[in-house]
Amino acid sequence: MQVISRPPTPTEVVSEQVSAQSRRRRRGRIGTLLLFLLPSLVLYFVFIFFPVIQAVYYSFYRWSGLGPLTDFIGLKNYATAFQNATFLAAFTHNVEILVFSLIFQLSLSLFLALVIGKTLPGRTIFRTIYFMPFILSEVIAGFIWMFIYEPTNAGLVNATLEHLIPGFQAQAWLGNPSIVLLSIFVAMIWKYFGLHLVLYVAAIQNIPDEIIEAARIDGASTMQTVRHISLPLLGSTIRLSVFLSALGSLQYFDLIWIMSNGGPVHASETMATYLYKAGFQSFQLGYGSAVGVVMMLMCFIFSLLYQRFVMRRDLAGSITTTEQF
Amino acid sequence: MYVVRQRSSLRRSDLWKPVQLGLRYLVCGVVAFFVLVPIVTVVIGGFKTNGELNNAPFSLPQVWHWDNYGAILSQPSFWQALENSAVIMLVTVGLLLVVSCPTAFALSRIPFRGREVVFNIILFGLLFPVSMAILPLYITLRNLGLLNSLIGVILPQAAFALPTTILILRNFFRAIPQELEDATYIDGGSTIDFFWRILLPLARPSLAVVSMLVMVASWNNFLLPLLVLNDSSLWTVTMGIMQFQGEHTTDLALTLAYITLAMIPAIIFYLFAERHLISGLTAGAVKG
Numbered sequence: 001m002q003v004i005s006r007p008p009t010p011t012e013v014v015s016e017q018v019s020a021q022s023r024r025r026r027r028g029r030i031g032t033l034l035l036f037l038l039p040s041l042v043l044y045f046v047f048i049f050f051p052v053i054q055a056v057y058y059s060f061y062r063w064s065g066l067g068p069l070t071d072f073i074g075l076k077n078y079a080t081a082f083q084n085a086t087f088l089a090a091f092t093h094n095v096e097i098l099v100f101s102l103i104f105q106l107s108l109s110l111f112l113a114l115v116i117g118k119t120l121p122g123r124t125i126f127r128t129i130y131f132m133p134f135i136l137s138e139v140i141a142g143f144i145w146m147f148i149y150e151p152t153n154a155g156l157v158n159a160t161l162e163h164l165i166p167g168f169q170a171q172a173w174l175g176n177p178s179i180v181l182l183s184i185f186v187a188m189i190w191k192y193f194g195l196h197l198v199l200y201v202a203a204i205q206n207i208p209d210e211i212i213e214a215a216r217i218d219g220a221s222t223m224q225t226v227r228h229i230s231l232p233l234l235g236s237t238i239r240l241s242v243f244l245s246a247l248g249s250l251q252y253f254d255l256i257w258i259m260s261n262g263g264p265v266h267a268s269e270t271m272a273t274y275l276y277k278a279g280f281q282s283f284q285l286g287y288g289s290a291v292g293v294v295m296m297l298m299c300f301i302f303s304l305l306y307q308r309f310v311m312r313r314d315l316a317g318s319i320t321t322t323e324q325f
Numbered sequence: 326m327y328v329v330r331q332r333s334s335l336r337r338s339d340l341w342k343p344v345q346l347g348l349r350y351l352v353c354g355v356v357a358f359f360v361l362v363p364i365v366t367v368v369i370g371g372f373k374t375n376g377e378l379n380n381a382p383f384s385l386p387q388v389w390h391w392d393n394y395g396a397i398l399s400q401p402s403f404w405q406a407l408e409n410s411a412v413i414m415l416v417t418v419g420l421l422l423v424v425s426c427p428t429a430f431a432l433s434r435i436p437f438r439g440r441e442v443v444f445n446i447i448l449f450g451l452l453f454p455v456s457m458a459i460l461p462l463y464i465t466l467r468n469l470g471l472l473n474s475l476i477g478v479i480l481p482q483a484a485f486a487l488p489t490t491i492l493i494l495r496n497f498f499r500a501i502p503q504e505l506e507d508a509t510y511i512d513g514g515s516t517i518d519f520f521w522r523i524l525l526p527l528a529r530p531s532l533a534v535v536s537m538l539v540m541v542a543s544w545n546n547f548l549l550p551l552l553v554l555n556d557s558s559l560w561t562v563t564m565g566i567m568q569f570q571g572e573h574t575t576d577l578a579l580t581l582a583y584i585t586l587a588m589i590p591a592i593i594f595y596l597f598a599e600r601h602l603i604s605g606l607t608a609g610a611v612k613g
Binding site for chain 2: 029032033035036037039040041043044046047048049050051052054055058065108112115116117120126127128129130131132133135136137138139140143144145147148150152153154155156159190194195198199202222247251253254257258272275276279280285288289292295296299300303
């Protein structure tokens with residue numbers, strides 16, 4: 001305000017003023033910068049970055065979590081993990097969840113998003129319903145499904161199947177090692193498909209009407225429009241959705257921990273539940289940290305490769321491509 | 326030729342259209358049914374007696390029993406858990422906004438050397454959910470003496486929400502026109518003036534979006550509270566459910582009532598905030 005209302009000053013005064021001002025500005029800016037960045041960087045380093053580094057450090061020791069770290073054993077924890085049948089089974093379960101969710105969850109949400117499309121009257125109501133499980137707590141979702149899977153008659157699944165199939169024996173859906181992972185996976189689809197659906201619906205909204213209209217006028221059927229127009233234009237969203245599913249599957253913990261604790265007899269163990277048990281139930285913090293580091297490396301390498309080779313065109317910037325912002 | 330083809334396709338679609346629309350509704354309706362059934366069954370189950378639950382799983386309760394709900398609402402521990410969850414949620418959101426807004430501002434509007442490096446380090450945190458870093462995080466909290474206190478849940482929660490929040494806010498802040506910033510400086514204002522008086526008020530909708538995302542995440546969190554909070558007076562709603570279910574394994578109906586009551590605040594909140602939550606999630610997912 002003052003600068004504008006003041007009459008113009010001689011040039012030399014101005015330039016002197018400007019240089020002094022810019023010097024002051026610059027010093028002020030460094031101060032401002034620190035003030036702006038420091039609090040979140042402190043929080044970030046203390047609670048995310050530092051623990052991650054610490055995990056690497058602990059992983060070289062045999063350590064119960066109490067007392068000083070003295071028993072240095074090098075890479076032995078890693079060797080133990082890769083020879084441990086339970087850990088390897090847990091890893092296999094993670095991969096199974098990954099494959100299942102790519103096949104079932106993604107195709108379900110993509111298909112539904114295409115069915116809803118841009119025009120279906122009442123589509124927001126459907127979206128509200130489909131997305132609802134996603135905002136429920138994992139604890140609530142887990143207990144809801146434990147009730148649905150009740151091994152007695154009270155369980156909806158057993159009761160329904162008994163009505164439909166004569167002579168059907170009530171199953172312990174979460175107590176039978178050969179089906180527990182599938183049972184939990186159904187609950188996982190229920191809980192998470194809404195997120196992917198919402199991503200697809202948002203992407204479909206962005207497809208210009210003109211393109212679809214043009215295809216219609218040229219005589220394209222609905223199937224042809226979907227195949228040759230919608231799907232290619234949804235490419236980047238599909239790749240993103242695959243990425244989110246894959247990372248989520250490799251790290252999965254919540255519903256499994258609540259519904260089955262990784263059991264029975266490790267039949268639904270994932271790497272994350274295995275890590276948790278190693279650390280907090282058998283007090284092998286060094287070993288648990290090694291498992292954690294293995295998981296982190298897997299996720300990190302996966303996302304590097306995926307972003308480098310698959311999502312290259314989609315990201316205007318990411319962890320791997322530093323420029324371009 | 327063109328006209329003929331258009332007309333024939335129109336005629337075909339005239340017939341096909343209602344059928345197609347019906348099929349679309351059928352598919353959507355069936356899925357909606359399967360999504361809602363588990364929730365509705367639990368809510369209704371809370372009104373039944375345990376005998377009814379076992380003998381008539383499909384039917385509505387003969388008499389709607391409010392006593393299950395009454396029994397839980399009269400427990401002080403339920404209200405205590407609600408209060409703890411609310412305190413953790415509100416303080417997390419407050420802390421997160423205070424800390425992340427300036428950082429997102431610096432990363433979007435103040436040019437400085439190494440800005441991309443700082444931003445990428447923060448983005449790096451997106452890769453690590455709490456469940457993976459939980460062992461060293463627990464040790465850190467123990468060393469800092471934060472175990473068994475609400476703040477021991479709040480600080481890590483805010484930290485783990487930082488990357489997403491900064492990512493979303495940075496994109497919103499970048500979209501605010503440069504002219505506004507120039508005008509502030511011409512009027513003799515400082516960077517802080519621009520941030521505080523111009524940008525933040527303009528960014529209010531986006532602040533609402535990130536706040537709601539964090540509120541939901543905080544309300545639903547169970548791993549951190551489970552590890553950090555020992556005293557039952559500090560327990561959150563999610564822990565309350567787990568504890569309650571463990572104690573009342575034989576009284577299924579009572580547990581269902583507890584789950585329903587814990588679900589209600591989340592669903593009410595969702596129905597009001599749905600648009601913001603979804604726009605936040607899609608904005609966070611589609612980086613750029």
